[in-house]
Amino acid sequence: MTVIQGILLGILQGIAEFLPISSSGHLAVVQKLFSLEEVPLLFDIMLHLATLLAVVLYFRKKIWTLLCVFGRLIARRPAPEAVNEEDLLCGTESRGRMTILAVIITTFVTGAIGVFTSKLIPDMPVKVTCAGFIVTAILLVFSSIIERRNSSAVKNSAEKNDGIKWYQAIVIGVMQGIGTLPGISRSGSTIAGSQLCGVNRAAAGEYSFIVSIPAILGAFLLELKDFAEVGSTVGAAPVIAGCAAAFAWGYISLAVLMKIIRKGKLEWFACYLIPAGILGILFL
Secondary structure, X not given: OOHHHHHHHHHHHHHHHHOOOXXXXXXXXXXXXXXXXXXXXXXXXXXXXXXXXXXXXXXXXXXXXXXXXXXHHHHOOOOOOOOXXXXXXXXXXXXXXXXXXXXXXXXXXXXXXXXXXXXXXXXOOHHHHHHHHHHHHHHHHHHHHHHHHOHHHHHHHHHHOOOOOHHHHHHHHHHHHXXXXXXXXXXXXXXXXXXXXXXXXXXXXXXXXHOHHHHHHHHHHHOHHHHHHHHXXXXXXXXXXXXXXXXXXXXXXXXXXXXXXXXXXXXXXXXXXXXXXXXXXXXX
């Protein structure tokens, strides 16, 4: 792999990781189209780590708040009096604690599903991956329709919400686990699942990316045994260049997506995913 190829794959990863169009699916399609050699799984995870850094940077204040809540919980220290009623994830101490518990539950459920899906990924045909694009589009459209039909109910739910509830965390964990399959967007499936559970639109987007942190770290640790191989099979320069590109474009894409989520326009991505999926099934 050349440095240019590493940069191009990094840009693709940075854009597709956060936009609900499936980064792993697009990487598989690009490899097929341009007859690229199979990219080692660890290289793919390194690109995910680069975009993970973009998540940490973008949500640094919210992540720090949750870490402080966790620290006070362990040390049994009193909560501060200041509250932010608009922040549904950590605006109050109780919301922060529920969000932390939800992250643990979601991560556990995703990990359990990921054990099985990881065995399917290496042998996944590209046509099946393209079919995943269509599945993602259906999820985005369906969740948007449900949100519009129950807009008043969702609004009332958001006003009474004291964090992500345990049953919502389970559903989101299942959706995130399904999103580990190539072609099915992790961010798209988790945000859609959150909205179907009645989670506020903006909170659903924020939670989707915060909960991706332990999932990506877990995948990295599982593949750490192959760390030496990434340098020998790919080369250090393409890895570094690809990660830098993934980080920069990932941060930009995340900022753009959060604006789209707040406007409630996620279903727009279906206009791209459905034709892309159909063309991939027919011609790849």
